[in-house]
Amino acid sequence: MCLPQILTVGDEIQWKRDAVGLYWRSFVRYMVDDSLTLPFIYDRNNHTMAKCIGCEEYQDLKCSYHYDINYDEWEPMRHHMLVMRGEIIQLMGDQCCIVSWDNGQQIHLPKSAIRKADPI
Structure with a gap:
């Protein structure tokens, strides 16, 4: 049985397959809407909110816009995510972290979604 990876600030990471x-x-939604810091959105009383699934972090999107995203056109992102590399720049409790991706974007993610990067 494999032990869970211990991830810390400065680790180079990739998405888990x-x-x-x-x-x-x-x-994709996070990439399109630059007002988001958390990728998981929902509506509450006709008000858009964002929440992390791994911790208690939430974002009240006071000025978020509705984007009509054609996910079929964004399908190549699934493939690209497999080769993306990033760096953990901040830990958010035991379950989450802030990742700075190689394209410059930063996102709050549960550590369960990422792994240490393969050597180049």
Whole structure:
């Protein structure tokens, strides 16, 4: 049995292969809407909110816009996510972290979605 990876600030990371299918639509939404710091959105009383699934962090999107995203056109993102590399720049409790991706974007993610990067 494998022990869980211990991830810390400065680690180079990649998406876990089995997480890509679960996260790619949320990640696309995050990439399109630059007001988001958390990728998981929902509506509450006609008000858009964002919440992390791994911790208690939430975001009240006071000025979020509605985006009509054609996810079929974004399907290549699923493939690209498998080769993306990032760095953990901040830990958020035991379950989450802030990742700075190689394209410059930063996102709050559960550590369960990422792994240490393969050597180049």
